[in-house]
Amino acid sequence: MAILRCTGCAAEAPASSPGFECACGAPYDVEHAFRLVGRETFDARGLHSPAPHDSGVWRFLELVYPRFPSEAVISLREGNTPLHASAALSEFVGIEQVKLKHEGLNPTGSFADRGMTVAVSRARANGARHLVCASAGAAAASLGAYAARAGLPCTVLAPAAAHAPAKLAQARACGARVVLVRADCERVRALARDLAHAEQLDLLDACNPFRIEGQKSVLFELLVQLAWRAPDWIALPLANYGNCSAFAKALREARYLGLIERLPRLLAAGSLPDPASHGARRALCAIEETRGQALAITSEQAFEAKRAIDRAGLGCDLASAAGLAGAREFARRGGIGPEESVVVVLDSHALGAHAASDALGDSVEADLGALRAARTG
């Protein structure tokens, strides 16, 4: 059905393997034996289809988890996210054709749902009893919801000093046990791995390669929305290593299966990562594989892009805005031609990230004079 293949030494492991790291230290990738399936199969499915093909992930079952039994799928009808054209944001970038794929419109407000539906379905089908994940934000909220949907208990470990409180509250509301740990992200991730190993819990971290399989569906769905005419560029936040790897894998497989003729290029923007980490190295290789570009942007540029997205009525969290900021900067440098098309992927909904600083200010008297003064003030 599927095997795990080491991205370092190419060693093989069974798909049911509980660990996601090879003995050599490199992470595994999922390798499928694909059946040839044509575009028309995916075009014919949609929200009207019987479950699970009404999900924007499982619509592409043959591409994300071939031969996985439909009745074992744990779904919240994720995906099916809109692709928005925006004249205002095209003007902001300085080219004619900018579209935004808004992954914040997923059930728990982020792209993470696309990976979680696949990884949680697989875990439960393999007899998982308890799920665990290290996350400071989106993945925590997502795991909480999918574990609840699967009827499984789950534990989320988050760094005490750096997490998104609204996202963790979301996870807790779904019944997740949320534990704040006084350590940095990397240490918390290592602890989650140790806990999973010691107590035989199923690890749903970013290192779980079945999450990558689900995240590939962002690209497949985008291709359907564009009638399989790939854009020239796909811009995304560089900090989302998982999506960089998932998008490149999706494109490679789509081309292998004859679903697309040419590869769009990935433009990943943000702070340039420390290439010592496996995740970063994989992401950079993935970008290179598409002849793409990793681009450094400043936090001012990211803020500016977020403001433009909010003002266009679409809204997203700050981290999501990196893709648009990158497209603008790269177009300014001549890396993207004015006649080229760009799709910007937004990772998360604005609601998960609004801070107290976005408060609305003072209230006014219920008086027409006061009201008119406040409107212009």
Ligand SMILES: [Zn+2]
């Ligand atoms: Zn290896």
